[in-house]
Amino acid sequence: MARNHSERRRGQNHPPVKVLNLYACLGGNRYKWDEVADIEVTAVELDPVAAELYAERFPNDTVIVADAHAYLLNNFQRFDFIWSSPPCPTHSRARFWRYGATGQKPSFPDMRLYEEIIFLQHHFKGKYVVENVIPYYEPLMHAQKRDRHLYWTNFPIPQKVSDRQKVDVCQGSEEMKRLCAYHDYDFTKYDGEQNRLKMARNLVYYEAGKRIFEAACGIIRKQDVHQLELL
Numbered sequence: 001m002a003r004n005h006s007e008r009r010r011g012q013n014h015p016p017v018k019v020l021n022l023y024a025c026l027g028g029n030r031y032k033w034d035e036v037a038d039i040e041v042t043a044v045e046l047d048p049v050a051a052e053l054y055a056e057r058f059p060n061d062t063v064i065v066a067d068a069h070a071y072l073l074n075n076f077q078r079f080d081f082i083w084s085s086p087p088c089p090t091h092s093r094a095r096f097w098r099y100g101a102t103g104q105k106p107s108f109p110d111m112r113l114y115e116e117i118i119f120l121q122h123h124f125k126g127k128y129v130v131e132n133v134i135p136y137y138e139p140l141m142h143a144q145k146r147d148r149h150l151y152w153t154n155f156p157i158p159q160k161v162s163d164r165q166k167v168d169v170c171q172g173s174e175e176m177k178r179l180c181a182y183h184d185y186d187f188t189k190y191d192g193e194q195n196r197l198k199m200a201r202n203l204v205y206y207e208a209g210k211r212i213f214e215a216a217c218g219i220i221r222k223q224d225v226h227q228l229e230l231l
């Protein structure tokens, strides 16, 4: 009988990859990570309703309802891989254009995004991904653009990370239906304070999450083998 992903991996004696998933929401990025490696995931999300649904979707993950920014600072050393998706509204082009059109009061861009990139770049020994939208200004630090997102990483990521046509933008209930089908998740379960459609739109495509995680794990495993050879 064919062995499943985790059985094959157990035969290879790799220790579980310790992952920190910050601003976890409903785990769009995380959905297929179990197919890549044996993992121990800690997820941090401030919205208790989203955190509860995340915990239901990924029952093996440790889910913490807390401020992800502070959690990163106090806990980063315990992990091999960190994915961070800080809030994007204050960087988004859509919101910027809306301000222009409606005369609403603008806000400062949330610099926690760059604080985290600089912090990880200089203090974290593992592999990291910081993900955000393409901003309305020239990004302050060099990033890799894939589909609708920018990625700041300390390892090369594949040129093509997803098959974007699957969720091509359309309007209203049709858009929600396509997002539910693509993410294999019923977003109508969410009844918290965030706008459900915006939340569904903001999930990272799971293909991107998987391909980028695969690239990181390839490097982490090579480092493990190298360390074992030195012993």
Ligand SMILES: C[S@@+](CC[C@H](N)C(=O)[O-])C[C@H]1O[C@@H](n2cnc3c(N)ncnc32)[C@H](O)[C@@H]1O
Residues within 6 Å of the ligand: 022, 023, 024, 025, 026, 027, 028, 029, 030, 044, 045, 046, 047, 050, 066, 067, 068, 069, 085, 086, 087, 088, 202, 203, 204, 205
């Ligand atoms: C863009 S979503 C992340 C999407 C996620 N990477 C995915 O693919 O499913 C951002 C999430 O950050 C959460 N959030 C906002 N501020 C936070 C904070 N200070 N600490 C933890 N989570 C926060 C929001 O509730 C939202 O669910």
